[in-house]
Amino acid sequence: xxxxxxxxxxxxxxxxxxxxxxxxxxxxxxxxxxxxxxxxxxxxxxxxxxxxxxxxxxxxxxxxxxxxxxxxxxxxxxxxxxxxxxxxxxxxxxxxxxxxxxxxxxxxxxxxxxxxxxxxxxxxxxxxxxxxxxxxxxxxxxxxxxxxxxxxxxxxxxxxxxxxxxxxxxxxxxxxxxxxxxxxxxxxxxxxxxxxxxxxxxxxxxxxxxxxxxxxxxxxxxxxxxxxxxxxxxxxxxxxxxxxxxxxxxxxxxxxxxxxxxxxxxxxxxxxxxxxxxxxxxxxxxxxxxxxxxxxxxxxxxxxxx
Amino acid sequence: xxxxxxxxxxxxxxxxxxxxxxxxxxxxxxxxxxxxxxxxxxxxxxxxxxxxxxxxxxxxxxxxxxxxxxxxxxxxxxxxxxxxxxxxxxxxxxxxxxxxxxxxxxxxxxxxxxxxxxxxxxxxxxxxxxxxxxxxxxxxxxxxxxxxxxxxxxxxxxxxxxxxxxxxxxxxxxxxxxxxxxxxxxxxxxxxxxxxxxxxxxxxxxxxxxxxxxxxxxxxxxxxxxxxxxxxxxxxxxxxxxxxxxxxxxxxxxxxxxxxxxxxxxxxxxxxxxxxxxxxxx
Numbered sequence: 001x002x003x004x005x006x007x008x009x010x011x012x013x014x015x016x017x018x019x020x021x022x023x024x025x026x027x028x029x030x031x032x033x034x035x036x037x038x039x040x041x042x043x044x045x046x047x048x049x050x051x052x053x054x055x056x057x058x059x060x061x062x063x064x065x066x067x068x069x070x071x072x073x074x075x076x077x078x079x080x081x082x083x084x085x086x087x088x089x090x091x092x093x094x095x096x097x098x099x100x101x102x103x104x105x106x107x108x109x110x111x112x113x114x115x116x117x118x119x120x121x122x123x124x125x126x127x128x129x130x131x132x133x134x135x136x137x138x139x140x141x142x143x144x145x146x147x148x149x150x151x152x153x154x155x156x157x158x159x160x161x162x163x164x165x166x167x168x169x170x171x172x173x174x175x176x177x178x179x180x181x182x183x184x185x186x187x188x189x190x191x192x193x194x195x196x197x198x199x200x201x202x203x204x205x206x207x208x209x210x211x212x213x214x215x216x217x218x219x220x221x222x223x224x225x226x227x228x229x230x231x232x233x234x235x236x237x238x239x240x241x242x243x244x245x246x247x248x249x250x251x252x253x254x255x256x257x258x259x260x261x262x263x264x265x266x267x268x269x270x271x272x273x274x275x276x277x278x279x280x281x282x283x284x285x286x287x288x289x290x291x292x293x294x295x296x297x298x299x300x301x302x303x304x305x306x
Numbered sequence: 307x308x309x310x311x312x313x314x315x316x317x318x319x320x321x322x323x324x325x326x327x328x329x330x331x332x333x334x335x336x337x338x339x340x341x342x343x344x345x346x347x348x349x350x351x352x353x354x355x356x357x358x359x360x361x362x363x364x365x366x367x368x369x370x371x372x373x374x375x376x377x378x379x380x381x382x383x384x385x386x387x388x389x390x391x392x393x394x395x396x397x398x399x400x401x402x403x404x405x406x407x408x409x410x411x412x413x414x415x416x417x418x419x420x421x422x423x424x425x426x427x428x429x430x431x432x433x434x435x436x437x438x439x440x441x442x443x444x445x446x447x448x449x450x451x452x453x454x455x456x457x458x459x460x461x462x463x464x465x466x467x468x469x470x471x472x473x474x475x476x477x478x479x480x481x482x483x484x485x486x487x488x489x490x491x492x493x494x495x496x497x498x499x500x501x502x503x504x505x506x507x508x509x510x511x512x513x514x515x516x517x518x519x520x521x522x523x524x525x526x527x528x529x530x531x532x533x534x535x536x537x538x539x540x541x542x543x544x545x546x547x548x549x550x551x552x553x554x555x556x557x558x559x560x561x562x563x564x565x566x567x568x569x570x571x572x573x574x575x576x577x578x579x580x581x582x583x584x585x586x587x588x
Contacts, residue, residue: 146559
């Protein structure tokens with residue numbers, strides 16, 4: 001187990017290194033010129049050249065990448081071109097908002113998904129079952145920004161139950177979390193449903209029934225815990241996807257997280273921030289998968305035995 | 307033909323098939339059906355105060371903030387979405403097939419390196435990458451298609467890799483090899499045909515992903531650029547108006563949803579039909 005963990009940690013470091021290298025290459029190969037962006041439209045060639053030298057952009061690409069890596073190993077993500085501050089500090093300031101949103105979104109997904117999935121599995125072929133099968137497809141086919149605007153229109157504009165945008169009170173988190181959660185819940189429900197159907201057909205469930213246990217006790221105490229394994233794997237994958245997709249939701253709701261930070265940085269060609277957010281997202285993807293791999297044997301002893 | 311028959315028997319797949327056919331027809335026949343030019347800013351397309359018009363007999367789905375006919379713009383937008391869907395996804399499936407087959411077939415350094423590269427791309431935040439690339443590249447229709455292809459091939463490669471690994475171990479490949487067949491013959495005559503169902507399924511499912519991604523990029527203003535209509539940029543152009551003119555956001559939104567949903571339903575049905583071992587799974 002310890003050996004496995006160590007190996008995974010080394011793998012994680014290598015993957016992040018690769019992501020850093022590819023992102024770096026891509027960003028510097030693109031036609032957008034950060035020095036010109038900072039200098040502004042009317043700047044002279046001399047000013048642009050000065051800024052370029054100041055940022056170290058006149059160095060060969062490999063030298064730039066090497067100095068970026070040196071910083072990275074010391075936990076230094078570089079300095080923002082536009083805001084002149086430490087990228088690490090900027091991301092650290094924005095990360096809590098994104099994590100709140102992510103946690104709330106995943107909570108909505110899991111609660112709705114498990115509830116609907118169990119209902120669908122217990123009453124196979126019934127209304128909930130058919131609804132779940134359809135909802136899982138609609139959920140993955142709906143554009144997030146349209147769902148966000150729809151929720152805004154119904155609950156913020158028409159009913160005025162929740163604020164349009166912003167951050168601060170629990171009411172602010174409801175609509176963004178629903179946007180993220182409702183669309184994904186269908187797929188969770190589908191997973192829970194098929195896992196539950198497998199479990200409910202097993203002998204020990206029949207034994208429990210034969211003993212005369214109540215349906216509720218069988219479903220929730222005996223069957224459900226064994227059907228939750230796929231959910232753990234899905235949450236692991238989801239953490240990564242959230243980090244990647246958070247730009248859109250944060251843009252619609254004016255949520256001050258790292259997605260918004262990235263979006264502003266993209267428009268200003270603020271490469272250090274784009275690099276930083278990409279790395280944090282990649283880290284989230286890798287950690288999400290790692291978390292799922294670590295949690296799975298803790299939850300399910302059958303995997304531990306293997 | 308068999309596949310078509312099997313699909314018609316499932317209501318969900320049939321629904322998807324009909325919508326897909328309808329969208330393709332409307333896109334192809336857009337110039338014949340569209341009541342107005344998609345770019346024409348009509349004098350009577352706005353209220354006296356300059357606000358867009360809600361759906362009416364004259365303008366079936368209403369007009370946008372510049373007084374253009376929404377129905378006509380949606381018809382032409384279908385062309386944009388389908389062209390990007392086919393091009394981007396065609397490229398993504400081709401790259402995915404190529405890398406997947408090679409990494410699955412070749413042992414040693416090359417195969418291993420290709421697979422590590424694919425793993426690396428799996429850890430890449432795909433949507434973020436697409437947004438960064440599209441934003442910094444001065445987007446055009448073709449650039450958007452390339453960006454989408456660049457982030458979408460990874461999943462196909464992963465699946466093709468797993469399938470190829472399974473196929474390589476099979477006896478008929480061993481038999482073929484002992485008969486003296488070269489790598490090219492084994493790859494193209496014996497392995498590739500087995501992967502065609504996978505390519506078809508992902509070719510279909512991928513169009514849904516592509517349509518959504520294009521819409522998302524265009525919604526952020528970094529996808530297909532106006533005045534070329536795309537379902538995403540129609541929403542982008544009118545999102546600040548969505549309280550006063552909700553139809554400008556929700557009609558295109560519904561069109562995107564229906565189209566992506568239909569491609570997903572058809573793709574899922576194809577997976578069931580073409581690969582019996584997957585039938586009835588999650």
